[in-house]
Amino acid sequence: MLSYYIKLGWRHIWQMPLLSSLIILAFALGIGVSMTMISYYQAMAKNPAPGGGSNLYAVQLAAYGDDMESWGGTADGLPRQVTYMDAENLRKAELPFASTPIYQFMPIMKSQRPGVGPSGDFRGRFVQRDFFSMFGLQFLHGGPWGKAIDLEPERQIVISRALNEWVFGGGNNVDKTLQIGEDPSPFTVVGIVDNWHPQPAYYDLTTGSFPRKGPEVFLPYALNPVLEEFPMGNISGWQNAILQSYQDLLKSEFVWQVFWVQLNNDDEVARYRAYLKAYVQQQRQLGRFANPNPRGELRNVSEWLDYNQVISRDNQVMVGLSFLFLLVCLVNTIGLLLAKFLRKMNEVGVRRALGASRRQIFSQYLVEVLLMGALGGLLGLLFTYLGLGLVRTLYKTQIAQLDLSLVAMTLLLSLIAACGAGLLPALRAANSNPAVFLKAQ
C-alpha cells in the first residue's frame, strides 16, 4: 500500500499547487533556519582536542598584585594568559610532565619557487617540543626538534604541509633551510606536519575562537628572546610599565601567552596543583602575586572552552529562538494541512465507504505530509546552505560547513517535523464521519 499512498500523495500535492507550495515553504523555512543555527552552534560547541583534551590543562596564575581583588574579565578573576617569567619558570620546572607555552607571531615567509613573492599571510607559534605530541599534530616528514633545543635553542623549524608546498612546492624538505623575513640566518626544517587547524582554536584563544587560519610555522620557544618576535595578540598588564624594548616585555608583569601541561591522571593533576601552590607561595615571597588570593588554577580543554565562553549565551538563545521559529512554521503548517485535507473530506468519505479503515486513511494522509516534509527538507537544505554562507560571511569564519551528516540530520528533522505537523490533520481526516461527506457533495 505504501507505493499507492505515495502515488496518491504525489497526485494531491500537484492537485493543489499553491497550498502545497505554502506547506512545503513553511517546512523549508523552519528547517532551514533551525538547521543553520544548530549547525553553527554544533561547530562552535565542538571539542576538537584529541580524546576531548581531558588530559590537557591550561594553567592560570593570579599573577597580579598591589592588593587587587581580581584581575577582571573572567568568572574567577584570573588572567587567561601568563607572563614570560612564569612561562619560563613553569616550562623549566623539574617535573615529568609534557608542557608548552604558546604565543602567536606573524612571520613574513619567502617562497623558494620562482616568481612567488614574500607573504605575511601565515601564522606562527613559539612552542616547546612537547606541543606536537600534546596536541596530536601529525608529522608527514621528519619530527620535532630535540629536547635539548628547548633549553639551548637552534634555528630549527617545523612547517605545515601547506607552507611546505608554498615555500618548496611540496615533497620531503627536511634538512633544507628557509628564511623568515629579513633575518639573514636561515632556519633548518626538521619536520613537516599535516595542516592543523582545529576549530575552535582551543589551544590559543587569545586571538579569537575561530581564526581564519591555523598555525603553519612552529619555532622553538627558547628562540623567543633571541628572535624578539613581538606577539600577535593580547598583551595585558596590571602595572603601568613602559616597554622600550622586547627585553622590557620579557621582564615585565604583562601576560601574553598561554601555558599548557599534560596530566594523564588524577595523581598527576594533584601533583601539579601542589606544585602550582608552592610556586605561587615562592613567587609571593619574592614580592610578586601581592594580591589577597594568590593561587594557580588548572582547566582541561572542555572546561577551558566553557571558561572562555566560546559558545556565547547569545548563540544558545539563537538556537532556542530558531526552534521557536520552527514551531511557529509547524503550527502554520498544521493550519494549512487542515485546510488542504478539509477539501479532501469527500474523497475520504468515498474511500471509507469503499472499504478503507481509519488506519489506512491516516496512513495515506501521513504519507502525503511526509512527502511534503521531504520536499520541504530538500528546500530547507538549500536554505541551510545559504544560511551557513551568510553566517560565514557575517562572522568571518570558515566553520559550519554543510557536510553529509548535516544533510542527513536536516532530512531527518524535516521528516520528524512533518510527522509532528501531520499527526493532527491526518487524525482528523481518519476520524471524520464518512456519511456526512458522502451526502454533502
Add this chain to the structure above:
Amino acid sequence: MLAMNNISKVFSTDLIETHALRDFSLRVGEGEFVTVTGPSGSGKTTFLNIAGLLENFSGGEYRLDGEDVRQLSDRQRSRLRNQKIGFIFQSFNLIPDLDLFDNVDVPLRYRGFSASERRQRIEHALERVGLLARAKHLPAQLSGGQQQRVAIARALAGEPKFLLADEPTGNLDSLMARQVMELLEEINAEGTTIVMVTHDPELARRAQRNIQIIDGQVSDMQSDLAASA
C-alpha cells in the same frame, strides 16, 4: 442477508435528542431487490448508512450476512464493507482526479488483490457497464449517466453480495435513469441483493418489494412481513 431488529439511532446535542430511527426492524433476503421510500428527513439515509456500516446505531441488533456487527472494530467493519457491500450514490461520488480505471481500482486496493487480478476485475467491470474504451478518461469528461455507470462498475468490481444505492437515478434524466435501473435489475438477476433508496414511485414499483420509512420506522410492514414469510 440483512437483519435489523429494533434498531434505534439517536443524534444528541446539549439541548435536544433527535431519534432518526426507532424500533426499526427489517429483513432483506439474499437476492432480493428492495426499494426504500419515504419523505425527506424520515430516516432513509440514516438507515442506509447503518446498513452500509458507515454509521453506528444507538441500540438494537444488526446482522449482515449472519454476522453481528455490533462488536466489530473499525478495521473489521471496513473489511466487511469492502468485501460484502457495494455503494452507489446519488451524486456518483467518483474521485475527480482519478481516471475511470483508478476509480474502479479504489475498493480493490483495500482488498489487497494483486495488480494483475485488479486489472482483470477493473476491465471486466468497465466492460460490463460499456465504458472500457474510456478507462483513461476523467469523470468530468463523462455525462451523468456514464458517471453513474462507472460508480456501478466500481461497486461491482469487488463482487459484493449486497448493493446499497442511495437515489442512484436522482441526478439523471429519465432516459439515463431507465438505463441505470435496467443495469441494476440485471445485476440483481445475477444474484446480488440490492437495497435502493428512491423518491421515484415508478422505480419503487419495479422492485420486488418496497418499504416505506416514516418518522424513523418502517411503516409498510405488510410487504415486509409478506416477503419474510
